[in-house]
Amino acid sequence: MKSNLLLKNMTIRFDREILHDVSYEFKSGYFYLLQGQSGIGKSSLLNVLGLLKRPIAGEVVYDGQNLWSLDDATQARVRLKDYGFVFQQHNLIDTMTLEENLKVPLLKSNLPEAKKAARVTAILDKLGLEDQRHMLPEDLSGGEDQRGAIGRALISGARIILADEPTNSLDSENARMFYEQLADFAHQQQAIVIVASHETLPEDYADQILTINNKQLVPQSGTKLFNRAIPESMAGQPTASAVTYRSDLSNKQALVYDNYQSAKKLPIGFLVIVTVMLAVASIVLNVPQILASQQQRELNQATDNSLFVTNNTLGTGTHQDLDPFRNLTIKQIQKIKKMPGITSVQPYYTFLSYGLTKENVRQPVPKGSNFSLGGKSYHVDETFSIQPIYKSDLTKKYLYADGHPAKVGTNFIVSQDFLEKNHISTKSAMGKQVAFEVYIPYAQYLSESELPTNNKKKVAIDGNIYVQQPLAATITGVYASSYPYDRSEQGNAFFMDDASMTTLLHSAIRANTTSDQIFQGFKQQPFGYSALRLEAKSYNDMVSMTKTIKSSSGFYSVSSVAQNVASLNATVQKAKNGTRQIALLFIMASMIALTILFSMNNRQRLREVGILKAVGFTTKDVRRILFWNAMKYGCYCFGGAALLIVVAATIMALRLGVHFIAIILTAFITNLALSFGVTIFASLWPIRLISRKDPIDIIKASYGQKRG
Structure with a gap:
């Protein structure tokens, strides 16, 4: 179904006013080029059109509805099924292979795994990327990275592709191949393709060239209108009507996403340190109570409580x-x-x-x-x-x-x-x-x-x-x-x-x-x-x-x-309070260490969070993904600390006469609460504000890009 993308009374102002009260209609089946030097507002307009950055005033209308009036979840669903994004660089999640990156938009779909795999294979084959399917983004060329972004848009049946300076880092041959595929996609799928670029090369492929002048969107003269034949290689692309999507990512889907992280490396050294601290905290927090209870029992027997x-x-x-x-x-x-x-x-x-x-x-x-x-x-x-x-x-x-x-x-x-x-x-x-x-x-x-x-x-x-x-x-x-x-x-x-x-x-x-x-x-x-x-x-x-x-x-x-053991009881209580304070210090140190770890980790994942939101994941989806990632870390910490607790409990049982089962049970329960409580807090606290930002601000923050 053909549907046009409308700008109505749009005003965009960030550091300065870029557009003022602009209305324009982008038609289906056209390749549009936003042309001009850096800094005139091309990227800002793309971000507003793609629901990546909220405007000061105005509407973006598609399928008869103002997209900026929708809630976060509905906007995310629109981005997931209708939009595809190609950024200047870093289009793909760097801890995933090309194949896994293409699977990401389908996570929230109703498709069985076999059909998802078939879609990915078909897209990779038609984009000439079959041999690169198991490669990480760092091993791809610039052109392959950009084509991977097109593949991610195609796989969800996107009807609008927004590309921001997509060929800056490509040679002329790869750039031409890239623009040919975008033009073919626009014409064959009756889609809307909007490219922002300061280069002249995309003029050869654009159906309409636009520029920003005096805060208005101005069509340029000499625009070429193409009516190209549909290449066989692009025939039969999947459409959005074939797929339905969940409004929210399920727990199972979040776990599947976490399994996609092929190249994600665990910070083993850091986790070992945290695990040891959690184990010590679990033991120190409980041993005084157990020793005091045991001492009290022995004291009761030795002193006789009869009257x-x-x-x-x-x-x-x-x-x-x-x-x-x-x-x-x-x-x-x-x-x-x-x-x-x-x-x-x-x-x-x-x-x-x-x-x-x-x-x-x-x-x-x-x-x-x-x-x-x-x-x-x-x-x-x-x-x-x-x-x-x-x-x-x-x-x-x-x-x-x-x-x-x-x-x-x-x-x-x-x-x-x-x-x-x-x-x-x-x-x-x-x-x-x-x-x-x-x-x-x-x-x-x-x-x-x-x-x-x-x-x-x-x-x-x-x-x-x-x-x-x-x-x-x-x-x-x-x-x-x-x-x-x-x-x-x-x-x-x-x-x-x-x-x-x-x-x-x-x-x-x-x-x-x-x-x-x-x-x-x-x-x-x-x-x-x-x-x-x-x-x-x-x-x-x-x-x-x-x-x-x-x-x-x-x-x-x-x-x-x-015997009068009041002074001894006071000493025991004092020792118990002292060891509790030490245990709390260990817990706080563990929490600080893990918070630092996850802050560093989440800073590295900024681009990933931005890409996920741009692709069509909600803030709630992102938090769910990070939550289950924290749960995985919690399992590692709990398992490692549990082994240390068993060893420590065995030594204490042999050397100090501490009741083995008592220390194991109490320390395990404490370890369970600490491992998962600390890791979940440390994981979600640093991301609490990031996930609320507009997707493009998150992506830009990941590589320090200024607004253009």
Whole structure:
């Protein structure tokens, strides 16, 4: 379909006013020559006609619509399907082969790859460029470069070709061949060809010669009108009607474009430096937290986060559980259980080598206790106790002088101090059977007692009532003299699994009744607990819970044996903050380095961006192309940094004991965010303003050309 290109009331002003209120009609099937010396505005007029540079006022009308009233996407589509551009130099994208350059306009088309390839082959053959299809622009002659630009216009079915000083760098033979092909294209395809040149050679091929004089577009006399026959070599060229185009470049098409970059070389050295910085940042950012968490866990185990709470109703200064202390009520125990930071609450009680029973209530208290060990009898002057071994204590190997924690229900441990007091060696006790009479509480009597600090004031107390039974067990371990707990008023002697003691306690309670009066006139009640052993989540929770529990009752006595590691925690936090700052410096350095890299890269790609926009790609298309290019760089950075992280994590796991999986997972996630976040930011930030410029300004900026 024939359609003319109209200038209506056009005013063009850049550094100065070039045209003022000009109207002119360029007809289909004509070769027009804009002639005159450099600087009169020929290039500026071509740029306005080609939608490459916006005018001050006026319209460019084609197919019945003012092209300058269209949005960016629609203008790009017009340039893609209707326009072809041939610039003074650098017509082709220099990182692509000639074949790939010709494929670029078809990226947004609906054609399958096979038909795209066929079109490219046909165009190259008809332009005599078949042998140069795999060459880069730098390897082409000036004439081949210009003909390549014509091929790019032909392949999309362009109906308007604008050529700006196209033969400046060509010899006369190549120049004549070039103009012949342009004239043939105009006449055969009923297209519009407009050439701006100060040379006389194109006069031999032009149908109409124009010049700019007094800000007006003036036809010159002596214009030749050609009516040439259509050469066979130009017959059957593809037309725009055979192809439809997408309004926007898809992600898949952007990736295809990136694959076209045959000669694009990765800045390996620069990427290696950035990759190392990202890997270090990923590790440094996470290792302090992992080390601190690991140290905290080890610290929790080493310092013990347990609390010992007694209902010190007598107001004594001791932290031991004394027999007269009143029982904790169910309400008191439940309140403590619900306190935040507490993970477990277990009752504390002891079995004795001698205690008050209904059988010995009227008898004098014996002097000492007896036990046998490995078949040998021993006498102890004092009453000794059996204390519970709680499940969490089984992880604390540092408590042992000999032996080690065994399966729950099989542990029976003796104190090293108790053995030494009775002149028994540690080695001779291990694995031997110990036997003695044990007294197990099952009830309590209620009474009153004077306060140790005020004998005029009395408080309620309770005392345990026991039942006697034989006990025999095998020694499985020896607690060291450094055993830190001092909970029993009878001192540390023997220790038994809490579960085993609970079984014996409940059996004794079920087998005996509280109705048998020990002391006439004294009430009795079932056995209860006056002490609790609590487990806190962490050292910090233990410290805070000590204050909380004490403040909830004036009778509570709270003690712990954990070391004061507040200063150590502060040091860890300080180190963590310091390494975080170092990591942020690495991240900033990586971002700056990549921004510099992409700024340099995008500066080199200025011409490419300008050509893409001139060919018919929108600003959005250009950003999408650059985005996926950045994603590719991000993949390289992520993959390289991931390998370094694995190596570093392996070394740290072997040398520092850092949890391998923990550092890998956290560092990989950080690396993922940094690699892609930094590369995308660094890639798109330098191009943010460039992509908004008019295409011709971008192209000119790429080689410092001034307006003409």
